[in-house]
Amino acid sequence: MMPTRRSFLAGGGAALLAGAAPRAAWGSTQADVAIIGAGLAGLNAAHILEQAGLRTVTIEAERRIGGRLHTLDDLPGAPEAGGIQVGARYQRLHTIADRLGIARDTGEGAGAGRVQVPGNLYHINGQSVASEGWQASAANTLPDDKRDVEPASLLRAYLSPLPRFENTSDWLNTSIEHDISLHQMLLQAGASGEEMRLIEANLNGNSLAGLSRVHLARSVANFRAGAGPVSTITGGSQRLPEAMAAELREAPRLGERVTAIMEEDDGVTIHLTDHTIRAKHCICTIPFSALRHIAMSARLTSAIARMVAGLPYTRASFAYIEARSAFWREDGLPDTLWSDDPLIGRVFVLGDGDQTAPPMLKLWTTGAGADLLDRMPREDADRTIINKIETMRPSARGKLRVLRHFSWQKSSSARGIYHHIGTGMARDLAAATNWQGNRLNFAGEHLAQSSSGMEGALESGETAAHRVLELS
Numbered sequence: 287m288m289p290t291r292r293s294f295l296a297g298g299g300a301a302l303l304a305g306a307a308p309r310a311a312w313g314s315t316q317a318d319v320a321i322i323g324a325g326l327a328g329l330n331a332a333h334i335l336e337q338a339g340l341r342t343v344t345i346e347a348e349r350r351i352g353g354r355l356h357t358l359d360d361l362p363g364a365p366e367a368g369g370i371q372v373g374a375r376y377q378r379l380h381t382i383a384d385r386l387g388i389a390r391d392t393g394e395g396a397g398a399g400r401v402q403v404p405g406n407l408y409h410i411n412g413q414s415v416a417s418e419g420w421q422a423s424a425a426n427t428l429p430d431d432k433r434d435v436e437p438a439s440l441l442r443a444y445l446s447p448l449p450r451f452e453n454t455s456d457w458l459n460t461s462i463e464h465d466i467s468l469h470q471m472l473l474q475a476g477a478s479g480e481e482m483r484l485i486e487a488n489l490n491g492n493s494l495a496g497l498s499r500v501h502l503a504r505s506v507a508n509f510r511a512g513a514g515p516v517s518t519i520t521g522g523s524q525r526l527p528e529a530m531a532a533e534l535r536e537a538p539r540l541g542e543r544v545t546a547i548m549e550e551d552d553g554v555t556i557h558l559t560d561h562t563i564r565a566k567h568c569i570c571t572i573p574f575s576a577l578r579h580i581a582m583s584a585r586l587t588s589a590i591a592r593m594v595a596g597l598p599y600t601r602a603s604f605a606y607i608e609a610r611s612a613f614w615r616e617d618g619l620p621d622t623l624w625s626d627d628p629l630i631g632r633v634f635v636l637g638d639g640d641q642t643a644p645p646m647l648k649l650w651t652t653g654a655g656a657d658l659l660d661r662m663p664r665e666d667a668d669r670t671i672i673n674k675i676e677t678m679r680p681s682a683r684g685k686l687r688v689l690r691h692f693s694w695q696k697s698s699s700a701r702g703i704y705h706h707i708g709t710g711m712a713r714d715l716a717a718a719t720n721w722q723g724n725r726l727n728f729a730g731e732h733l734a735q736s737s738s739g740m741e742g743a744l745e746s747g748e749t750a751a752h753r754v755l756e757l758s
Contacts, residue, residue: 325353357522374514599702
């Protein structure tokens with residue numbers, strides 16, 4: 287389909303575009319390439335373009351570097367709010383980190399950034415039970431042939447109906463009949479209502495109905511291809527983007543919020559709160575969930591326009607909880623609490639109070655649970671969280687204090703923690719990853735073809751930079 291001019295207008299954007307300053311008032315071109323977003327994608331693109339001799343200007347709405355890599359340095363132990371895991375085969379990331387002298391620590395846990403004792407403490411249907419007692423527990427109302435499957439492993443038990451991708455980029459060419467929801471896939475596979483309820487309780491997505499089977503198949507392919515030891519960035523994930531920003535000739539401009547993007551035949555004008563920037567090209571790396579709230583006039587294909595308007599991002603909210611002592615070491619139960627209570631979701635151990643980290647917990651809830659937590663007044667939420675955890679794990683009584691809440695969907699620069707392929711969206715997203723604009727291009731982990739997570743963000747920034755160089 288030939289590109290057409292489309293506009294996405296939010297808030298006062300329509301008035302802004304309609305009454306935009308005349309061309310003479312825009313001033314001269316200030317950069318060869320303007321990059322929106324100082325996360326991994328934007329910083330990698332800026333470095334590549336600078337090395338090619340182009341002048342870049344990087345604009346970041348937040349007053350920090352890193353995007354969705356966000357280390358909470360002011361909390362005990364400096365826990366992560368964003369990306370944690372570095373895959374063994376994150377070649378771009380390891381290469382950049384080595385160049386910049388950024389060390390990595392190996393042997394870290396998945397959800398919390400520390401080693402976890404195997405198993406989970408489940409709180410299901412109002413009862414608490416450790417992994418080894420799940421099969422015989424009265425809380426277990428699964429069908430007889432699934433009673434031995436733990437709630438956290440239920441989805442893995444239904445992987446056989448997935449399309450098998452031999453290569454991590456095979457999802458780009460998946461057939462439309464594969465692009466059904468996980469809900470439909472589970473129904474076709476004979477999953478019970480209780481199985482689907484528990485799978486959805488802590489889904490890395492917003493709902494079974496809204497998550498494409500293609501997304502899960504792609505995740506499985508990435509996991510298979512990236513097998514190997516997982517590491518974390520020494521000192522916190524945010525140290526990597528900070529080091530990437532420090533090596534740029536043109537330091538990112540922090541605290542500059544974009545209000546509109548206007549693509550023209552000879553360049554792009556970016557409207558900020560109190561001024562404009564004119565560049566020959568623009569690479570926009572912010573999540574589509576945030577971009578759809580910015581006024582934009584650009585030549586887009588219908589596929590990428592639909593993705594800007596509708597690509598889903600997982601809603602995730604966290605609570606960081608200080609513990610007076612490492613009670614999980616005293617009660618003989620697994621570290622991780624896994625609950626079907628939407629407000630609690632999962633509770634991970636961040637530190638034991640040893641030399642590496644103080645005794646801290648991280649509550650992680652997604653989808654409807656994240657919405658519930660975000661709606662509650664802070665004091666009510668803190669009191670409810672503590673009461674529920676103490677009920678689920680009595681050894682925690684009198685030892686908890688919530689230090690902070692963090693919500694990615696409440697952040698106007700993100701509006702979600704990471705993208706997922708929505709039901710029926712695989713072909714449009716594949717087309718969006720292949721799209722090359724004239725003056726405006728996009729990047730971010732949502733547009734990676736072969737990688738995911740941090741490596742996906744770097745991949746997409748690299749791709750966008752090379753597309754600009756082809757046009758320069």
